[in-house]
Amino acid sequence: MESMQSFIIGIVVVSITLIIGIYIASTIQGTFTASTAAANAAASVVTALSNGTPWITILVVVGFAVIVLGMLTSGFGRVTEGPVY
């Protein structure tokens, strides 16, 4: 149960941090003169960070799948502990 809570809090924190990071990099990019090395570098950072957003979907799906599978295996694990003689 605790792992489920820490997982979702982690995902939300990562998501918000990622968005704010993209915003900061994008704002920094806007302060530089267009097409300078600094502006290009900031744009690369924005692109790189933006590539991380689709992974949030994968993290959410895989994370929840792991939780559900964990519940199933722990539930069936108890069932298959064997008869009590």
Added chain:
Amino acid sequence: MENTKNMNALILAVLVVGITLVIGIYITAQLQTTFRDYSSAAVVNESNPKPTSAGISLNAVYAEGGACGSVTEIYNGTGGMLIGLGNITQSGCTVVNTTSMLPYTANWLWTYPYTFRGETNSSIAAGQVTDSLGTGAPWLTIIIVVSLATVVLGYLVNAYRKEDSKEVLY
């Protein structure tokens, strides 16, 4: 008693996860709105119907966050005759006629400024993350079903185990 404790912890955990997820989605959606860039543009000679007493909508209202400025010029769709602004009353992007304006044709050409919200890299990313977190919501149903099924199975298994234990005593 053990199963009841498990069930309480389970319900609490699902609630915490659900609320955290919703708050996360809300925050990222708000960030998306905040990170959009407000831009202004002008429409020149946009063809729209002649206003009625019920009012017509200028097309800028359909842009993301579109807000219309005051109409600056109106021309008749046929012949290009200038129409006085006193013939209309404007409220946002809705225009209502103040006179019947029978001499004019069905379509008018409208010129007006408007503002809209454009997407930025940050707002697009926030939107994607909002969608990503949204994919987590249906999993809560699965977690509730699976975990409650596990609790029910636990009750059943415990009951059968007790029966088995009694049988072994004979």
